Amino acid sequence: MNEITYVALSLTGGILLGALFFGGLWYTVKKAVASKIPALWFFSSFLIRVGVTLAGFYFIGAGNWKNLLACMVGFIVARFVVIRYTKLLDESKSHLTKEAVHGA
Secondary structure, three states: OOHHHHHHHHHHHHHHHHHHHHHHHHHHHHHHHOOOOHHHHHHHHHHHHHHHHHHHHHHHHOOOHHHHHHHHHHHHHHHHHHHHHHHHHHHHHHHHHHHHHHOO
16 A cells, blocks of 8 residues: 555544544533533543553554644544534434424
């Protein structure tokens, strides 16, 4: 494979790592708020998310700064995508809840 293919795969890997990291954070906050032991949720989620992300960056980067940079860009892109998606998801659930309460 050529270099462009590796960079594209690294970008895709970064997007997947970012989606896992930030999606996992959103999920953790949702679950921890309703939990009796929120500290356990936050601590275990943090360890898993950071461990998977660091391992992913280590293997994707593989000593090549271009791959590492592409992975980081994908990670940051995923951050914005997850924020937008979860915001829309929360707003739609909130809207449905308001309709059910008000009987609209």
